Amino acid sequence: MMTMERPLMLLSHLKESGFGVPHPRHGLNLLWWFVHECMDMPAKEARCNPANGDFGFYRLHNVIGLLPYTILPFYEVGNVYSTDSLPDYVTEHFTGRPDLSNFDRIIVSYNPRSNRFAEVYVTRHIDRSHFDRDHTFEVSYILSEIYEMNNREDFLREMNYLTPDQTRVRQINTEEMFTSSAQSLHSPPIMSQMSHEEVTDEMSDQIQNDNIQGHFTASPQSQSLRPLQTDYITPAAILAVSFVFAGLCFCIRKYYEVGNLNYTASLPDYVTGNYTGHSDDSNCDRIIASYDSGWDMFGEIYVTRHSDQRNFDQNHTYRISTDLLKAISLQNNLTAESEITPD
Incomplete structure (x- = not known):
């Protein structure tokens, strides 16, 4: 199994990781939003400011054993309970319950001086308080590949994300x-x-x-x-x-x-x-x-x-x-x- 220490280098690796599937998980739509609407590529300049809590970003302090050490602060986004500002296509399958529909998160390290994201990770909860280390992956190297895809539905199909209608x-x-x-x-x-x-x-x-x-x-x-x-x-x-x-x-x-x-x-x-x-x-x-x-x-x-x-x-x-x-x-x-x- 791929681990956080081996960054995902290709979209096929993201697909193999199982991140964001099955329905009603929201991680793939969250990742699409982050790449296409929350930052400018290829410089990874932030359009939304994590330090200000935009779109439900909040500071993540306890990452020992989950993420590599860095002097930059970590922020988490994706908790649908904590924000109503994420787009509808990210939140539309949220059930309002602590289940798969609010399972996934993106974690970023952020440089406030340059206003740029450094490393970007995807992860999922293992329970209500902890992330799953075995399903935490760095995706920094595939962001440009996602950005080059112009159609979100094509991206979801590529990742084998099926809704009940499909x-x-x-x-x-x-x-x-x-x-x-x-x-x-x-x-x-x-x-x-x-x-x-x-x-x-x-x-x-x-x-x-x-x-x-x-x-x-x-x-x-x-x-x-x-x-x-x-x-x-x-x-x-x-x-x-x-x-x-x-x-x-x-x-x-x-x-x-x-x-x-x-x-x-x-x-x-x-x-x-x-x-x-x-x-x-x-x-x-x-x-x-x-x-x-x-x-x-x-x-x-x-x-x-x-x-x-x-x-x-x-x-x-x-x-x-x-x-x-x-x-x-x-x-x-x-x-x-x-x-x-x-x-």
């Missing part, structure tokens, strides 16, 4: 969610149960330990929520798993499915009410969720259905957006309020 995973909207399923299917009730009980009102995807009734647990080992085997996962999910096990996330995420009514008696009656006990449409739907044990959070959430008793239907597998989860949770809240009768 993969086989599709977002499903609220109308499709509630109109495309036959009455015998149990996916709308189970989706409603998950959004209302397992996701917080602030949509942080933090598991609500006090409100879980056995079918989901903070450590997903319950009878109804079980790890997926590789041959159960659709091609889109396999792509996501390959990113995870390539070491590109905070820690390894596991994928779990929920909804097999043959497997549990702990789901509520409104989920299981239409179950016939046979291998038919009343038990064909599933929810698949990635779970990060390090953060105790759900990651991506998908809905799918079985094409047969063993395999999922890749043409009916959808990633559920945060907006949809909010809409389902809001609908549940409104329904609950309407059922409260005055004294």
Whole structure:
């Protein structure tokens, strides 16, 4: 593996490093912005002043063991929490949660006398407080190559950065969610149960330990929520798993499915009410969720259905957006309020 002591000399080295991928990481868009809008090439003269905190730059003091010694001060940029001045194409996939969408940073050494950047590094967080030394790279020598690329989309494609629109995973909207399923299917009730009980009102995807009734647990080992085997996962999910096990996330995420009514008696009656006990449409739907044990959070959430008793239907597998989860949770809240009768 390349390390900080071996500067990246070619764009292909940046691609091999894995920096900024997969979606929704923002590091590649951040690097494009830095090269094209934050400095003038080839002199690396600063257009934005790190010492003034422009675009969320702030002084980085504790770099021992991470970066080589220099008398110049180090500054970090890329924390989307700390600024609203970065362009939309850098921040558009930010979820508002401590996840991959705010994972990446650029670190620079800056000479205030000449108003020039010296060394430039890319890195990622290993947890909320520390950077990952094994994924910290000097990119000073490839800045001109990035600068010579005139199209940001071409740069992203060169780095194999794929958004959901460019993969086989599709977002499903609220109308499709509630109109495309036959009455015998149990996916709308189970989706409603998950959004209302397992996701917080602030949509942080933090598991609500006090409100879980056995079918989901903070450590997903319950009878109804079980790890997926590789041959159960659709091609889109396999792509996501390959990113995870390539070491590109905070820690390894596991994928779990929920909804097999043959497997549990702990789901509520409104989920299981239409179950016939046979291998038919009343038990064909599933929810698949990635779970990060390090953060105790759900990651991506998908809905799918079985094409047969063993395999999922890749043409009916959808990633559920945060907006949809909010809409389902809001609908549940409104329904609950309407059922409260005055004294």
